[in-house]
Amino acid sequence: MNWLDAGLFLRGVAWRDADGRPVRADPDDLGRLPWDVLERARVPVGVRLEFAAYGAEAVELHYRAEAGEVPHAFGLWTDGRQVSETLADPADEAVVRLRLPPREGPFTVYPPESQSPRFLGIRAVGGRIEPAGPRPRWVVHGDSVTEGWWSTRPAHAWPAAAGRLLGLDTVNLGYAGAARGELATAQQLATLPADALTLAFGTNCWGRTPFTPALLGETLRACVALVRQGHPHAPLLVLSPVLRPDAEHTPNALGATLAALRTALEDAVRKEIAAGDGRLALLPGLGLLGPEHLADGLHPNDAGHAALAGAVATALGKLMA
Template identity: 30%
Template sequence: MTHTQDSWTTTTITPDLLRGALDLERTARGVLPHRLPARARAQCADPQLLMAQSQPSGVRVALRTAATAVELDVVATKRVYKGAPPRPDGVYELLVDGRLTDRAVVSDGDALHIDLMTGAAELRPGPVGTVRFDGLPDRLKDVEIWLPHNETTELVALRADDRVEPLPDRGRRVWLHHGSSISHGSDAAGPTTTWPALAASLGAVDLVNLGLSGSALLDPFTARAMRDTAADLISVKIGINLVNSDLMRLRAFGPAVHGFLDTIREGHPTAPLLVASALYCPIHEDTPGPCAFDPEGLSGGQLRFRATGDPAERAAGKLTLSVIREELSRIVRERAADDPNLYHLDGRDLYGAADYDELPLPDELHPDAATHRLVGERFAALAFGEGGPFADKRS
């Protein structure tokens, strides 16, 4: 098959060309994928949440095509933290028939300048950039472009040197997951190597990732979004953001968990639902939040976190990871008496104290790329493996 410059076509980016997004907003320059629907976004004006849900972790452009070259025009939002080392550009990863084939970055785009100490932010507009993948096999194939998990990415144009169609349904189960910045991807090497993306690949499922950096806070609008999203398998990872934001006390925590799970069950009454607690995190195991940036680290150009609460405050109902793990275990155990498809996973089975000794958290809060791989592989074995709650029982 011969492809010439004259055969290039531009395809309108529509929701059926995307996987992993719950909404697609039309903008002045193109379209912006969102991981929370408009109704949910309208119920919370928190800038952290709005930024996190617009970063397309797990979102991919999914095509069936014979094209040998594909281009995507984008406007990425680069984050620039005052006093901190420059962040690497977000990575676009190309999968052909499910295999990672190429990677690319786009250096141009908008820049969001953030002062970590004051919270002040300024958006400076930038130009459109282009990511190009060529040398693709000259045959009909499945093509996925995974968008950067940690950069808000506006999609401006999609071009290819042959016709493209939406990727057809391959009959894979859909796994819907919600968690914190660790589930979002934190310091993973790329969008296909966040721990949920790795686990999804190993489990042969399609991922919808509602890992929301700083925003796994048992928000009712997130539970409603999960209720209304088609899914075969569901998991929620609860703990670290509730502690490091110092958002609620023990009295509110239990009812909030029950309410969150009740809402999910309204839309998914019998789907396997896995409730996981936080990974091991020494600064918050027995010390409440809030969590704060370590000014000494920032002065040395290093981003680190510290817990600012007092362990004695646990007596007054302040939350720690150890308190939350105990409560989650109890809640799931009691609910499971009437809900046989509800399961519990202790996050320390994914990353525990011994793992911290071998693979410490670089900033005391977020795992590095190697730890994402470890957690993804362990989750896949525990959840999707034989006897696990997500094991494929289809004959």
């Protein structure tokens, strides 16, 4: 069994660095980005393998990763559901075998992204595999909620789940601790191939880097304008901040509550739509989650991610129709 180039099977890839590794910021434009964006962009969030199988009883993956102390979990999915999870002992380099059900797929493997795996090869056992066909590409930008924090597996993060519901190739550009409307990021989004896009930021404009409502509104409009330079007609969905109980009515260092910031962001989107952007839509975030959906008062649990995925899939599906 010869090893195949695993890079041909990867999906959810935004950019690749000089060594061919998937990265989540433009490697030729890193100097304009804040340090927290750079840190999170190194983690291959949302990157996965997709393939069809013909007569294969299993697939083997040769990879390197940060060993850590917890098992490396590989989730195998098809038809929108997980069919198995394989746990591999922590190791810097290993080969893991995933047994396949008797069907062609297509299959998706969600790797242990937090261990920053790099795939060196992929091969079939007892048959053959080939890369899955292309799907419409959906680029999603946001903060730690978009990155999938507190979901128990990468496949449960709301962008991954919404992408499955809509049959899209999700490219996750969620940056935990960041996503404050960085204009350099908006310009990078404009350069990426995309059939649809989503912007989901604002929560981090309340705390560590405080915004006023006026500043956030203008930042949103600037981001949309820059994204539109590369994607003038693509469906663009803006998701405003979801519930954060400790911030809703608490002023930040500039006197703005999260509720006021959310209103300003939503008003800015409505103004852009009224000005003629017919491919722009707003999904208000406040009513999508309740306290029971928050694992830590800020980040959704699996049920919260599922609720977000359903709401986003409905809104984006209408926009793409």
